[in-house]
Amino acid sequence: MHRHTPAAAAPVTLLESILESVPVGCALLDGDLRLTRVNAALAALTGRSGWELLGVPVTEVFSGLSADTPGMCRRVMRTRTPVLGMFAAAGGRALRVDCHPLPETEGLPDGLWIVVSDTTAHHELDASEARYRSVVASMAEGVILVDAEGWITACNASAERILRVDREALVGTRLGDARWKAVREDGTPAPPDELPAVDTLRTGRAHDDVVRGLRAGDGRMVWLSLNSQPLRAPGEGGAQGVALSFTDVTERRTAERLASAEMRLLEMVAAETPLEAVLRRLALLVEDHCRGAVCGVMRVSEDGSLLHPLAGPSLPAEYLAAIDGATVGARAGSCGTAVHRREPVYVVDIAADPLWAAFAGLALSHGLHACWSAPVLASDGSVAATIALYFSEPRAPSDADIRVVELAVSIARLAIERERAREALRESERQRVDVLARMLRAEDEERARIAADLHDDTIQVLAGSLISIDRVLRAARASGTGVPTALTDARVLLSSTLDRTRRLMFEIRPPLLESHGLGHAVGELLDQARRDMGIQVAVTIDVARLSPSTESLVYRTVQELVANARKHARATRLEVSLRSAGGRLEGRVRDDGTGFDIARARDRSVMRLHLGLEAVSERLRLAGGDFSIESRPGEGTTARFGLPIS
Numbered sequence: 001m002h003r004h005t006p007a008a009a010a011p012v013t014l015l016e017s018i019l020e021s022v023p024v025g026c027a028l029l030d031g032d033l034r035l036t037r038v039n040a041a042l043a044a045l046t047g048r049s050g051w052e053l054l055g056v057p058v059t060e061v062f063s064g065l066s067a068d069t070p071g072m073c074r075r076v077m078r079t080r081t082p083v084l085g086m087f088a089a090a091g092g093r094a095l096r097v098d099c100h101p102l103p104e105t106e107g108l109p110d111g112l113w114i115v116v117s118d119t120t121a122h123h124e125l126d127a128s129e130a131r132y133r134s135v136v137a138s139m140a141e142g143v144i145l146v147d148a149e150g151w152i153t154a155c156n157a158s159a160e161r162i163l164r165v166d167r168e169a170l171v172g173t174r175l176g177d178a179r180w181k182a183v184r185e186d187g188t189p190a191p192p193d194e195l196p197a198v199d200t201l202r203t204g205r206a207h208d209d210v211v212r213g214l215r216a217g218d219g220r221m222v223w224l225s226l227n228s229q230p231l232r233a234p235g236e237g238g239a240q241g242v243a244l245s246f247t248d249v250t251e252r253r254t255a256e257r258l259a260s261a262e263m264r265l266l267e268m269v270a271a272e273t274p275l276e277a278v279l280r281r282l283a284l285l286v287e288d289h290c291r292g293a294v295c296g297v298m299r300v301s302e303d304g305s306l307l308h309p310l311a312g313p314s315l316p317a318e319y320l321a322a323i324d325g326a327t328v329g330a331r332a333g334s335c336g337t338a339v340h341r342r343e344p345v346y347v348v349d350i351a352a353d354p355l356w357a358a359f360a361g362l363a364l365s366h367g368l369h370a371c372w373s374a375p376v377l378a379s380d381g382s383v384a385a386t387i388a389l390y391f392s393e394p395r396a397p398s399d400a401d402i403r404v405v406e407l408a409v410s411i412a413r414l415a416i417e418r419e420r421a422r423e424a425l426r427e428s429e430r431q432r433v434d435v436l437a438r439m440l441r442a443e444d445e446e447r448a449r450i451a452a453d454l455h456d457d458t459i460q461v462l463a464g465s466l467i468s469i470d471r472v473l474r475a476a477r478a479s480g481t482g483v484p485t486a487l488t489d490a491r492v493l494l495s496s497t498l499d500r501t502r503r504l505m506f507e508i509r510p511p512l513l514e515s516h517g518l519g520h521a522v523g524e525l526l527d528q529a530r531r532d533m534g535i536q537v538a539v540t541i542d543v544a545r546l547s548p549s550t551e552s553l554v555y556r557t558v559q560e561l562v563a564n565a566r567k568h569a570r571a572t573r574l575e576v577s578l579r580s581a582g583g584r585l586e587g588r589v590r591d592d593g594t595g596f597d598i599a600r601a602r603d604r605s606v607m608r609l610h611l612g613l614e615a616v617s618e619r620l621r622l623a624g625g626d627f628s629i630e631s632r633p634g635e636g637t638t639a640r641f642g643l644p645i646s
């Protein structure tokens with residue numbers, strides 16, 4: 001009897017006869033995944049006869065194939081990439097099924113061929129393995145199994161979820177596939193050889209907690225903590241494959257990066273970095289942590305009615321210029337409305353949102369389609385600024401986005417408050433300097449008035465009196481009485497009073513200071529000391545002309561220090577130096593006299609009427625300068641002072 005048993009019974013080609021003789025099961029599958037040729041070994045493995053298997057879909061021949069097997073087979077046909085190591089069972093055996101594309105030969109129908117080997121010895125599909133598999137399947141960790149050649153043979157559901165790919169797109173590809181674009185923790189590319197599982201396969205070494213970034217199936221970067229373990233079959237030496245397990249640490253990493261970026265910004269704030277530089281950096285931080293965002297910070301005008309850009313490093317300059325002076329109001333785009341409402345406004349689609357009705361054209365013309373804005377409330381309750389995030393497509397914020405915005409608001413608040421405090425300090429400093437200048441000016445005017453009075457009045461009267469006495473003296477001499485002696489005494493007294501009054505006039509308002517500056521005035525002061533006391537003097541003065549109030553302050557300071565040396569020191573040498581460097585004037589007055597106990601001189605209870613040094617140091621301090629004095633009894637005295645000059 002002739003029975004038609006198409007392929008199994010009638011090997012027609014050399015290839016088929018070889019296939020008949022190999023010990024592994026082989027079958028050809030057509031485009032519908034039905035078996036069209038079957039060799040004897042496969043029939044034996046499945047426990048069915050060859051002809052019984054013909055025309056039967058592969059999924060019915062084997063049990064235990066994963067549910068996505070048809071999809072996977074079709075992918076083999078489409079991509080012409082084999083999928084190796086699928087697990088299956090038939091006839092009570094554990095089988096390994098490798099799925100290969102058919103050679104691309106003209107006229108050959110669509111299909112593939114499978115190679116089936118008996119792995120019962122290795123993979124006893126007993127109850128414990130089944131349990132093990134179900135544990136792996138339900139693990140939150142992603143698990144990928146890799147065979148000895150580096151092909152991915154299996155993965156669990158978590159691996160699909162974490163990598164955002166289907167099992168089908170993963171199994172049958174090679175580990176270290178370039179599409180993952182792996183990067184190291186510092187963001188530099190990680191060559192495939194450096195992936196822990198690839199290394200484990202090569203060296204047999206396990207790896208633990210290696211952090212790598214991968215480009216997930218949806219194009220986003222995921223950060224993984226990877227562990228890899230070599231798989232060794234009992235009794236066999238080398239690694240038969242690798243089990244790669246991993247957890248998604250993207251959120252943890254993002255939080256860490258955010259925290260360190262926050263820290264860097266707070267350091268900038270603490271270091272008194274100018275507000276605009278801090279806000280520029282803040283905008284970049286926001287852009288770095290909210291995918292696709294372009295960030296701007298707007299200042300609210302003092303009366304709370306207008307907005308002015310403070311920072312927007314990635315926003316078009318033209319757009320920033322156009323929104324400068326934008327108004328605050330109930331329907332004033334995202335920023336104006338956020339300031340008006342004193343709460344964040346998330347406009348998901350600028351084109352459709354009524355808040356943007358009046359301004360949408362401007363934003364859309366710059367490719368801006370969504371805008372979220374969060375106001376920055378200052379401690380006095382006013383809205384100081386608002387932080388805006390723009391997107392090139394309509395977009396609603398995620399929880400993570402909102403966290404970034406909140407963080408940005410709190411940093412901006414801190415930076416703005418610090419800036420305000422600094423500004424208040426600058427203002428009070430300006431006022432103090434102003435008051436001091438006015439005080440010194442008033443003092444100088446008063447001195448000028450007294451000097452003028454002395455000159456115009458007292459000195460004239462004294463000089464007039466001298467002339468009268470001279471006249472009386474001549475008359476008395478002629479009459480030859482004893483009057484001349486008394487008159488001569490009176491004349492000497494009056495003459496020395498005139499001298500002292502003249503000197504007082506010059507001390508009160510040295511005309512040289514006004515006309516020729518510190519160099520001449522201080523030179524004259526020291527010359528006077530040399531003449532009066534017979535001591536050596538050395539004067540080094542290297543300063544240009546300064547403002548009248550500063551010159552006056554410096555002169556008064558030197559004057560008091562020189563006066564002290566003259567009065568108290570019994571010095572043989574007196575040195576004065578004035579130098580300007582780096583926007584400061586540095587002065588020094590040194591004598592080689594008796595020296596004194598500074599602590600005692602400062603003690604108000606004993607030195608109540610001695611105000612010279614205290615007044616000097618207070619005046620310098622008021623002008624933003626400093627004063628110090630070094631002295632020890634018997635060792636002379638050195639006074640130093642510094643003063644900002646502009």
Ligand SMILES: Nc1ncnc2c1ncn2[C@@H]1O[C@H](COP(=O)(O)OP(=O)(O)OP(=O)(O)O)[C@@H](O)[C@H]1O
Pocket residue numbers: 564565567568569591593594595596601607609610611612613614637
């Ligand atoms: N160059 C100096 N050598 C020695 N002793 C000094 C010197 N300068 C100051 N002293 C001591 O310090 C004290 C305080 O000086 P300060 O200039 O404050 O007051 P005064 O000169 O005594 O009085 P005033 O300056 O108010 O006229 C002096 O009384 C003196 O004992």
Ligand SMILES: [Mg+2]
Pocket residue numbers: 560563564611612613
């Ligand atoms: Mg004094």
